[in-house]
Amino acid sequence: MTKAKPEFEGLNGPVTLNEEQQKFWMGLLLRRAEANGREGEVPVSAVVLDRRGRCVGFGGNTREREQDPLGHAELVAMRQASRLRGDWRFNDCTLLVTLEPCPMCAGALVQARMGHLIYAARDPKRGAMGSTINLAEHCSAHHVMQVTGGVLEEQASAMLATWFRQRRRRPDGSVEARSRTS
Numbered sequence: 001m002t003k004a005k006p007e008f009e010g011l012n013g014p015v016t017l018n019e020e021q022q023k024f025w026m027g028l029l030l031r032r033a034e035a036n037g038r039e040g041e042v043p044v045s046a047v048v049l050d051r052r053g054r055c056v057g058f059g060g061n062t063r064e065r066e067q068d069p070l071g072h073a074e075l076v077a078m079r080q081a082s083r084l085r086g087d088w089r090f091n092d093c094t095l096l097v098t099l100e101p102c103p104m105c106a107g108a109l110v111q112a113r114m115g116h117l118i119y120a121a122r123d124p125k126r127g128a129m130g131s132t133i134n135l136a137e138h139c140s141a142h143h144v145m146q147v148t149g150g151v152l153e154e155q156a157s158a159m160l161a162t163w164f165r166q167r168r169r170r171p172d173g174s175v176e177a178r179s180r181t182s
């Protein structure tokens with residue numbers, strides 16, 4: 001009797017996404033982020049995939065809408081996923097996000113023991129996955145997280161740049177100019 005072939009390799013780790021699959025998810029997130037941007041939020045969105053590649057959490061920035069300082073896409077997506085799964089540990093999960101996480105979100109990703117982080121645009125001003133500091137490799141990080149940056153980077157950077165340019169043209173641009181990018 002032949003043993004059934006396992007459906008997934010490394011069942012306890014995060015799902016393996018090839019380049020095409022990474023781009024597929026990121027393209028979807030960029031479209032969601034753009035829609036979020038039209039509603040006045042900084043256009044960033046994130047998704048959490050479980051070890052089988054199923055979406056278990058989604059989030060866009062909600063800081064303006066809910067006046068919530070924690071309303072960053074990554075945290076919104078992780079909160080939804082932890083509620084759905086009944087688990088705060090994300091060792092077997094992947095989080096994809098359109099912008100390099102800020103220090104708050106990077107810290108949360110490490111605390112949540114995220115298995116794999118995939119992001120699109122780098123954030124030279126506030127990015128905490130290498131641009132300003134690398135919290136994934138910081139001495140405070142007790143967890144090893146796989147990090148992939150630069151998936152659809154040009155597209156994501158261009159979308160963010162356009163959004164900020166348009167915001168700055170508004171009469172109340174002074175407020176928006178102080179907005180954080182994630």
Ligand SMILES: [Zn+2]
Pocket residue numbers: 072073074101102103104105106182
């Ligand atoms: Zn953040």
